[in-house]
Amino acid sequence: MVFRSFMDQALAQAQAAGARGEVPVGAVVVGPGGEVVAQAGNRTRELHDPTAHAEMLAIRAACAAVGSERLVGHALYVTLEPCAMCAAAIAAARLAKLYYGAADPKSGGVAQGARVFAHAQCHHVPDVFDGINAQASETMLKAFFAQKRKDNADGCE
Amino acid sequence: MVFRSFMDQALAQAQAAGARGEVPVGAVVVGPGGEVVAQAGNRTRELHDPTAHAEMLAIRAACAAVGSERLVGHALYVTLEPCAMCAAAIAAARLAKLYYGAADPKSGGVAQGARVFAHAQCHHVPDVFDGINAQASETMLKAFFAQKRKDNADGCE
Numbered sequence: 001m002v003f004r005s006f007m008d009q010a011l012a013q014a015q016a017a018g019a020r021g022e023v024p025v026g027a028v029v030v031g032p033g034g035e036v037v038a039q040a041g042n043r044t045r046e047l048h049d050p051t052a053h054a055e056m057l058a059i060r061a062a063c064a065a066v067g068s069e070r071l072v073g074h075a076l077y078v079t080l081e082p083c084a085m086c087a088a089a090i091a092a093a094r095l096a097k098l099y100y101g102a103a104d105p106k107s108g109g110v111a112q113g114a115r116v117f118a119h120a121q122c123h124h125v126p127d128v129f130d131g132i133n134a135q136a137s138e139t140m141l142k143a144f145f146a147q148k149r150k151d152n153a154d155g156c157e
Numbered sequence: 158m159v160f161r162s163f164m165d166q167a168l169a170q171a172q173a174a175g176a177r178g179e180v181p182v183g184a185v186v187v188g189p190g191g192e193v194v195a196q197a198g199n200r201t202r203e204l205h206d207p208t209a210h211a212e213m214l215a216i217r218a219a220c221a222a223v224g225s226e227r228l229v230g231h232a233l234y235v236t237l238e239p240c241a242m243c244a245a246a247i248a249a250a251r252l253a254k255l256y257y258g259a260a261d262p263k264s265g266g267v268a269q270g271a272r273v274f275a276h277a278q279c280h281h282v283p284d285v286f287d288g289i290n291a292q293a294s295e296t297m298l299k300a301f302f303a304q305k306r307k308d309n310a311d312g313c314e
Contacts, residue, residue: 050251088245
């Protein structure tokens with residue numbers, strides 16, 4: 001299945017983010033012809049930028065690549081349910097489709113919390129497909145935070 | 158009143174954005190000591206970047222200036238009610254206070270629509286002060302869109 005392959009690339013970006021000490025989330029923007037236009041992992045710590053989520057970096061890179069602030073006909077693959085910021089950016093970019101992996105009860109803004117796409121103030125709603133390779137994303141996130149807790153506990157000794 | 162002065166600077170940024178052909182919205186980040194840390198106007202068209210709202214650019218510039226992804230003790234002044242993307246970025250940046258001008262029934266995400274700060278998935282809620290110099294912001298936005306409609310009508314002749 002094609003969407004598995006793109007999600008695999010997003011998972012590879014998430015893995016690379018985790019290896020940099022960032023929360024392991026990755027995203028890929030795919031063009032109307034099925035070509036990868038941009039991919040990114042989370043870089044909030046490295047860039048000292050609270051907006052540098054994987055989705056935001058991938059959207060900005062894709063817009064730069066196509067020379068437009070709108071990604072009509074494009075799809076975004078991301079390993080974790082987008083937060084409210086990223087969901088609103090997905091709408092602003094007019095992305096046609098959103099595929100995401102694990103649900104995010106703690107910070108998600110698509111299927112819970114702000115439910116950004118569910119309001120009249122959201123002017124574009126993508127087709128949303130959730131749970132794509134969710135287990136791989138969840139496993140990576142759980143391992144990352146377990147290691148963080150271990151590191152913090154070790155640091156307190 | 159001090160907050161009027163910072164909002165005046167945000168309005169100047171909005172005016173400059175309008176002069177560049179951007180929707181006239183401006184933002185200023187003020188540090189804990191009352192110093193202006195960053196200011197920006199909307200640049201979505203110029204940068205081909207749907208995330209380049211005034212608030213986002215000001216937050217990113219302020220984070221770069223202080224070398225942190227968190228703007229603890231800082232305030233954001235913006236001429237228009239933030240959308241869901243910007244509201245979530247304000248929360249992520251841990252801004253202490255949000256002062257905004259005009260309400261935005263069409264695209265706002267603070268007092269309407271997604272109401273980003275009103276959900277458990279939002280991990281920081283700033284003190285919010287609305288309606289600061291709202292009339293000046295509204296007048297500028299109305300004039301901008303009236304001119305746009307006129308330009309479009311002229312272009313159809």
